[in-house]
Amino acid sequence: MASIYGDDTPDSIKNSKGLHLVTQSTPNGQKVQIxxxxxxxxxxxxxDTTLINxxxxxxxxxxxxxxxxxxxxxxxxxxxxxxxxxxSLFHDNYQTHTLTPPGPRNLRRTPLPRKEIRQKRxxxxxxxxRAQRSPPMALLLARLGRTLPRPNQPLHARAxxxxxxxxxxxxNETLRVYGVLEIRLSGKYTGEPREYLAGKGKxxxxxxxxxxxxxxxxxxxxxxxxxxxxxxxxxxxxxxRIAERPAVKRGISEKYSKDSTDSSVAKWKLQ
Numbered sequence: 001m002a003s004i005y006g007d008d009t010p011d012s013i014k015n016s017k018g019l020h021l022v023t024q025s026t027p028n029g030q031k032v033q034i035x036x037x038x039x040x041x042x043x044x045x046x047x048d049t050t051l052i053n054x055x056x057x058x059x060x061x062x063x064x065x066x067x068x069x070x071x072x073x074x075x076x077x078x079x080x081x082x083x084x085x086x087x088s089l090f091h092d093n094y095q096t097h098t099l100t101p102p103g104p105r106n107l108r109r110t111p112l113p114r115k116e117i118r119q120k121r122x123x124x125x126x127x128x129x130r131a132q133r134s135p136p137m138a139l140l141l142a143r144l145g146r147t148l149p150r151p152n153q154p155l156h157a158r159a160x161x162x163x164x165x166x167x168x169x170x171x172n173e174t175l176r177v178y179g180v181l182e183i184r185l186s187g188k189y190t191g192e193p194r195e196y197l198a199g200k201g202k203x204x205x206x207x208x209x210x211x212x213x214x215x216x217x218x219x220x221x222x223x224x225x226x227x228x229x230x231x232x233x234x235x236x237x238x239x240x241r242i243a244e245r246p247a248v249k250r251g252i253s254e255k256y257s258k259d260s261t262d263s264s265v266a267k268w269k270l271q
Contacts, residue, residue, distance in 0.1 A: 004084060008063040012050045012266030016079045019047035022067070023074035024054050025256040027214035032074045034251030035210050041247045047076075049265045051256060058269060174222065178232050181216070185234035193234060195241060205245075213242045214252070 005014040013020055021036065023029035039045035052058040052073070059071045068075050068088040078085040187193040196203030197212065217239050219229055229236060242248055255262045258270040 004066045004086060006063060006066065008061070009066075010050055010063070010266065010268045012048065012268070013067075013077060014079075016048045016077070018078070018080050019045070020077040020079060021047055021049045021074055022052060022064075022077065023049060023256065024052055025252065026054070026073070027218065028072075029074045029256070030214040030252050031211050032076070033256055034214070034248050035207065037247035037251040038210070038245075047264070049256070049262075050268050051258065051260070051265060051270060052268050053270055056269070171223070175224075175228070178216070178219075178229070178235055181212070181238075182232040182235045185238050195238070197238075205242075209238075209242055213239065213248070217243065 013022065021032065023033060025033065036045060036047055052064075054073060058064060059068075059073055064075075065071055067077065067086045070088055072088060074088075076087050078087075181197070183189065184197060185194050192201065194201075194203040196205050197208040198204065198206045216235070219239075254260055255265060258267060260267070
């Protein structure tokens, strides 16, 4: 069997003994960085990290494409098994389907045998009703569905050639998505405001929040004004609420920047 590693693979990745995250601290990378930090806080999950620069197309080079042919960050590699297991994490439905049902015990310091993981996953899925599983998955897939824009797409308004139709299209559609989240959090049609996107009653912090928050928190960088966002007061409170979580603060911290001094973080060709 051909190895997923080659001479061009960063040593920090192929020499890692357990879980290894390949990322850059973009919104897409931050959602997995936050997720792992939450697991560490709750279960002591450990991993190493390699930071790359997608601005130089490092994710399109052979060493990366052997790990993820789609050429997208982030990637989680498990070197505790042979051959190493790699999973691209750029899809939120990976977090929903793979990480949520069996729970974060799937990422222990000592991974369980695959057969046991599958058995535990089936048992936990049997105990969860469709109604319990659907909200986080539906919210994540709706936010990232192909018919919806990502909330950072208004940034394209800064392109050298400004096309009014395209700018207005993405701005209006992003505001519509914010409106969907506002309805969900305000309880407009249920009569009960929520603190989190999924779960019963006021909701429960979940991958729906983790996967959505990194894209919404930067609304100012997307070109929106405070006046425009004033129409979404519950959404803004939710943004602030998630931002106060210690694991969230760590997940977007300097630890994942080119200035990181964390011993578990390696930097690959960062300028």
